[in-house]
Amino acid sequence: MQEPKRNGNGAGGVGVYVCHCGTNIAGIIDVRELAAYAAGLPGVTVAREYKYVCSDPGQEFIKQDIRALGLGRVVVAACSPCLHEKTFRRATEQGGLNPFYFQMVNLREHDSWVHTDREAATEKAKDLVRAAVRRVRLHQPLERRRVPIDPKVLVVGGGIAGIHAALTLANAGKKVYLVEREPTIGGHMAQFDKTFPTLDCAACILTPKMTAVRSHPNITLWTYSEVTKVDGYVGNFKVTVKRKPRYIVEELCLGCLECIEACVYKQAKVPDEFNLGLGKRKPIYLPFPQAVPQVVVIDPETCIEFKSGKCKKTCVEVCGDRLAIDFKQQERIEEVEVGTIILATGFQPFDARRIPYYGYGTYPGVYTALEVERLVNAAGPTGGEVLLRDGHKPRTIGIIHCVGSRDEHTHRYCSRVCCMYSLKLAHLLKEKTDAEVYNFYIDIRAPGKAFEEFYNRVAEEGTHFIRGKVADVYPEPNGTGRLVLQAEDTLLGLVRRIPVDMVVLATGLEARADAQEVRRLFNITCSTEGFFLERHPKLAPVNTFTDGIFLAGCCQGPKDIPDTVAQAGAAAAEALALVDAQFVELEPNTAYVLEEECSGCKTCVPLCPYSAITFVEAKKKAEINEVLCKGCGVCVAACPSGSIRQNLFEDAQIFEEIEGVLAHA
Amino acid sequence: MSEKPKVAFYWCASCGGCEEAVVDLAEKILDVVGAVDIVFWPVALDFKRHDVEALADGALLATFLNGAIRTTEQEEMARLLRKKSKLMIAFGACSHLGGIPGLANLWDRETIFQTAYRDSPSTVNPEGITPQPRHRVDGFELTLPGFFDTVRALDQVVEVDYYIPGCAPTPKIILAAVQTLLSGQLPPRGAVLAPDRALCDECPRKDSRPEKLMLTAFKRPHEVILEEDKCLLAQGVLCMGPATRGGCEALCLQGNMPCTGCFGPTSRVRDQGAKALSAVASLVESDDADEIDRILAAIPDPVGTFYRYSLPTSRLRRKRPAAAARAGEKIAA
Numbered sequence: 001m002q003e004p005k006r007n008g009n010g011a012g013g014v015g016v017y018v019c020h021c022g023t024n025i026a027g028i029i030d031v032r033e034l035a036a037y038a039a040g041l042p043g044v045t046v047a048r049e050y051k052y053v054c055s056d057p058g059q060e061f062i063k064q065d066i067r068a069l070g071l072g073r074v075v076v077a078a079c080s081p082c083l084h085e086k087t088f089r090r091a092t093e094q095g096g097l098n099p100f101y102f103q104m105v106n107l108r109e110h111d112s113w114v115h116t117d118r119e120a121a122t123e124k125a126k127d128l129v130r131a132a133v134r135r136v137r138l139h140q141p142l143e144r145r146r147v148p149i150d151p152k153v154l155v156v157g158g159g160i161a162g163i164h165a166a167l168t169l170a171n172a173g174k175k176v177y178l179v180e181r182e183p184t185i186g187g188h189m190a191q192f193d194k195t196f197p198t199l200d201c202a203a204c205i206l207t208p209k210m211t212a213v214r215s216h217p218n219i220t221l222w223t224y225s226e227v228t229k230v231d232g233y234v235g236n237f238k239v240t241v242k243r244k245p246r247y248i249v250e251e252l253c254l255g256c257l258e259c260i261e262a263c264v265y266k267q268a269k270v271p272d273e274f275n276l277g278l279g280k281r282k283p284i285y286l287p288f289p290q291a292v293p294q295v296v297v298i299d300p301e302t303c304i305e306f307k308s309g310k311c312k313k314t315c316v317e318v319c320g321d322r323l324a325i326d327f328k329q330q331e332r333i334e335e336v337e338v339g340t341i342i343l344a345t346g347f348q349p350f351d352a353r354r355i356p357y358y359g360y361g362t363y364p365g366v367y368t369a370l371e372v373e374r375l376v377n378a379a380g381p382t383g384g385e386v387l388l389r390d391g392h393k394p395r396t397i398g399i400i401h402c403v404g405s406r407d408e409h410t411h412r413y414c415s416r417v418c419c420m421y422s423l424k425l426a427h428l429l430k431e432k433t434d435a436e437v438y439n440f441y442i443d444i445r446a447p448g449k450a451f452e453e454f455y456n457r458v459a460e461e462g463t464h465f466i467r468g469k470v471a472d473v474y475p476e477p478n479g480t481g482r483l484v485l486q487a488e489d490t491l492l493g494l495v496r497r498i499p500v501d502m503v504v505l506a507t508g509l510e511a512r513a514d515a516q517e518v519r520r521l522f523n524i525t526c527s528t529e530g531f532f533l534e535r536h537p538k539l540a541p542v543n544t545f546t547d548g549i550f551l552a553g554c555c556q557g558p559k560d561i562p563d564t565v566a567q568a569g570a571a572a573a574e575a576l577a578l579v580d581a582q583f584v585e586l587e588p589n590t591a592y593v594l595e596e597e598c599s600g601c602k603t604c605v606p607l608c609p610y611s612a613i614t615f616v617e618a619k620k621k622a623e624i625n626e627v628l629c630k631g632c633g634v635c636v637a638a639c640p641s642g643s644i645r646q647n648l649f650e651d652a653q654i655f656e657e658i659e660g661v662l663a664h665a
Numbered sequence: 666m667s668e669k670p671k672v673a674f675y676w677c678a679s680c681g682g683c684e685e686a687v688v689d690l691a692e693k694i695l696d697v698v699g700a701v702d703i704v705f706w707p708v709a710l711d712f713k714r715h716d717v718e719a720l721a722d723g724a725l726l727a728t729f730l731n732g733a734i735r736t737t738e739q740e741e742m743a744r745l746l747r748k749k750s751k752l753m754i755a756f757g758a759c760s761h762l763g764g765i766p767g768l769a770n771l772w773d774r775e776t777i778f779q780t781a782y783r784d785s786p787s788t789v790n791p792e793g794i795t796p797q798p799r800h801r802v803d804g805f806e807l808t809l810p811g812f813f814d815t816v817r818a819l820d821q822v823v824e825v826d827y828y829i830p831g832c833a834p835t836p837k838i839i840l841a842a843v844q845t846l847l848s849g850q851l852p853p854r855g856a857v858l859a860p861d862r863a864l865c866d867e868c869p870r871k872d873s874r875p876e877k878l879m880l881t882a883f884k885r886p887h888e889v890i891l892e893e894d895k896c897l898l899a900q901g902v903l904c905m906g907p908a909t910r911g912g913c914e915a916l917c918l919q920g921n922m923p924c925t926g927c928f929g930p931t932s933r934v935r936d937q938g939a940k941a942l943s944a945v946a947s948l949v950e951s952d953d954a955d956e957i958d959r960i961l962a963a964i965p966d967p968v969g970t971f972y973r974y975s976l977p978t979s980r981l982r983r984k985r986p987a988a989a990a991r992a993g994e995k996i997a998a
């Protein structure tokens with residue numbers, strides 16, 4: 001450390017601290033010359049250079065100088081403010097100044113890392129430091145605001161992600177509202193028979209968690225419900241939930257299911273959603289035996305009472321004085337206040353009809369993987385017996401991987417789970433039918449714990465693997481009823497045509513059809529593929545760009561159950577961290593409307609990406625909610641009469657900085 | 666000799682509308698005339714430059730100078746009147762901001778002369794004569810004021826104490842300003858003597874602007890039949906009201922025409938055109954670059970639209986001389 005340079009500008013002056021960042025900065029910029037230059041700038045009391053200003057001794061210089069030399073402002077010329085602005089603001093504050101009497105110069109990313117000419121880089125550094133010194137003198141003291149956090153949490157979506165997040169939070173003593181769109185929770189996992197790679201029974205591991213949700217005193221479960229409105233901001237969201245009528249009084253239904261038995265429909269006739277239309281249900285039904293809640297639903301589209309008003313209503317008769325059936329039930333609106341929200345709305349399978357040459361919907365022998373999950377399921381429409389639509393048991397089966405994934409015509413991304421669930425289905429199908437099973441794959445992706453071993457196991461069981469993309473599926477000539485899969489085997493270098501009884505399409509995972517609407521509702525963003533976007537792919541994978549809203553499971557991108565559960569735990573932990581902190585501190589670099597000056601032109605109102613601006617009719621003026629404002633500056637730039645200003649980005653400060661840069665000697 | 670304060674009116678590069686505006690005060694002008702002694706007003710009274718030169722420095726309470734500074738003579742007169750006046754008042758948009766003549770800053774002397782004295786279809790000038798500051802005829806030397814490359818607002822030439830905005834200033838604004846000046850209760854030096862809110866504040870159509878206004882097309886007033894009580898922006902017509910200082914009582918809007926920005930920006934805005942542009946750009950409803958281009962192409966003269974009155978005092982000030990010359994060559998070719 002050199003002797004500090006002083007120019008005797010006296011109390012209240014600026015202290016400038018130039019960091020070497022080891023050789024990151026000092027390797028290119030002449031830090032001594034820079035500090036000497038800074039010391040001579042008007043208003044600068046002291047300028048030092050030091051190896052690591054962010055280290056404890058580095059920060060100590062700042063604090064001591066503030067006290068000993070009576071500094072009024074601090075400039076640190078070091079790395080990116082993203083990295084250490086907080087550190088140095090704290091040091092400034094600990095030295096006894098308002099933390100916003102500080103300005104940072106990014107000598108590393110903006111200078112030493114992007115230049116090779118020592119002299120020019122040093123000159124540029126001088127320009128940047130001069131600009132900061134001029135700017136910081138105009139800084140105003142600012143206060144950080146605190147907002148309290150409502151400890152209640154909303155979880156949207158009751159798949160395995162939402163279930164796990166809700167239970168984690170509830171077990172930690174937090175009140176949770178779990179909102180699920182369907183009549184039951186469980187999501188896709190409830191439809192599976194076994195899960196890869198361990199082949200444990202999906203229901204055995206899922207249903208205990210589902211019932212735990214139902215009975216947990218801290219969880220309010222609203223199935224058959226949707227969020228319709230979200231107001232407010234981190235810590236203080238106001239959420240409106242629409243509860244669709246299921247025509248059953250949930251509190252009175254015991255789940256005895258006698259009404260289903262008693263329904264005037266003697267046979268189930270309606271294609272059943274849970275079994276993807278492979279089975280049938282009645283107009284009054286329970287989605288599946290382990291559904292949670294164990295409360296039936298009436299489908300008004302097919303119920304005779306709803307259609308004609310002239311049904312004998314044998315269901316009501318048998319329900320008797322339990323009185324749980326209510327044909328007049330209306331939609332209900334609930335309003336709740338929560339502090340944080342976890343979105344766990346999951347995925348939808350790729351629609352196989354979009355690839356017509358695979359023949360889904362045309363040839364009865366073509367199935368989607370999810371349909372096969374139901375077929376191999378002991379609780380499924382065939383009782384676990386794999387029977388084709390024509391009633392036969394298949395003897396040869398072809399599984400086509402990557403349907404709707406890794407393809408520029410559909411989705412470019414890999415859906416991550418299809419290879420593994422294809423292996424699982426290959427194993428289960430072989431086990432149940434002893435058929436010859438052919439996997440047509442591009443390459444096998446088995447990168448998880450015990451995945452490769454599972455692949456080897458399935459291969460050893462005698463499943464065939466053909467490396468090649470299936471180009472066509474067509475009926476075998478001369479009416480055998482079989483389908484031919486044609487693919488170029490890229491390992492053998494020849495075209496293979498394999499006749500099979502059953503084709504299974506390993507459809508990929510895609511964002512739900514209403515993802516954009518949900519995104520807007522919660523004011524978050526989507527990635528180009530349509531999944532909800534995390535704040536940072538590595539460092540904030542369950543956060544969104546909206547504070548207080550977190551993501552869990554496949555709504556953020558395709559993943560398997562272990563990853564989904566891990567992410568749900570992470571989202572719950574993030575929510576807990578906020579809730580337990582009890583308040584959030586807000587950066588004060590927010591925008592504000594000069595009320596007297598605002599002309600009420602409304603230009604700014606629709607522009608705010610965070611919906612922070614409202615037009616107050618009573619005053620005919622715009623108003624910014626500083627809790628919602630993220631300080632992006634859009635409105636400040638747009639206000640045509642200059643009536644919005646922004647803390648830390650006042651015009652005077654910005655112009656002073658620009659002029660400082662341009663005042664190159 | 667009267668004890669009344671002496672004032673002067675003078676005009677530089679202007680259209681004469683500001684003079685009309687003073688006359689437009691109608692019988693109220695008598696109040697003004699009664700309160701002051703007008704000692705110099707070329708358009709109406711026969712006093713000459715030497716009469717002004719004869720005054721003691723600071724003898725005038727105020728000079729109301731309209732028009733931009735385009736020629737050497739205008740600069741000389743501005744300096745002379747500045748010296749003789751306690752208060753120098755920039756009167757009207759040209760003096761305040763550079764005004765319509767300021768749009769000539771998209772060119773320079775050469776290209777302007779080329780167009781005006783050679784290329785324009787109505788010009789017959791086979792010898793290609795252009796104005797010269799000095800010329801000898803029969804042994805006599807004739808002079809003309811020199812013509813600057815750049816048009817300037819008054820405060821770019823001499824110090825200005827107050828501004829009266831407008832093209833032209835409205836009677837209400839003029840009377841209020843005169844009263845303020847005579848009252849002796851002077852606002853801070855450099856103030857524009859008009860309200861400091863944008864026009865929307867006093868626009869009768871204000872409430873009809875929707876909160877979320879997004880446009881897919883801009884129209885010019887002659888292309889639509891305009892509704893009389895609906896915000897013009899909401900009708901797709903570019904209105905400078907949100908970016909323009911109010912005080913005119915929305916006269917243009919009352920005439921079912923958009924605001925063109927003559928009162929200039931509010932005190933908080935340094936560049937009216939840039940502000941208007943960023944506000945207008947934010948109304949465009951599209952994420953597609955080509956479509957945005959197509960939508961904006963309906964604004965055929967962006968500088969003349971957004972900087973109609975304020976180019977010389979904007980951050981742009983003028984086209985770079987070399988660029989202006991090159992553009993001129995193209996036109997000449």
Ligand SMILES: Cc1cc2nc3c(=O)[nH]c(=O)nc-3n(C[C@H](O)[C@H](O)[C@H](O)COP(=O)(O)OP(=O)(O)OC[C@H]3O[C@@H](n4cnc5c(N)ncnc54)[C@H](O)[C@@H]3O)c2cc1C
Binds near residue numbers: 156518555560
């Ligand atoms: C055929 C197939 C087989 C698979 N096999 C396995 C396997 O063996 N092992 C494995 O680890 N992974 C497997 N996976 C992956 C597994 O399905 C996912 O990892 C898991 O289901 C993700 O859970 P989730 O809760 O994120 O989403 P989902 O299961 O999709 O649950 C989302 C829930 O949110 C609800 N919802 C959606 N939108 C809203 C809304 N707006 N409001 C309220 N509620 C809403 C839905 O109704 C649903 O209940 C398989 C996937 C497929 C397609």
Ligand code: SF4
Binds near residue numbers: 590629
């Ligand atoms: S600065 Fe950005 S976030 Fe803040 S109110 Fe303005 S537009 Fe919204």
Ligand code: SF4
Binds near residue numbers: 639640
């Ligand atoms: S843009 Fe400016 S003047 Fe217009 S409403 Fe918003 S704050 Fe008020």
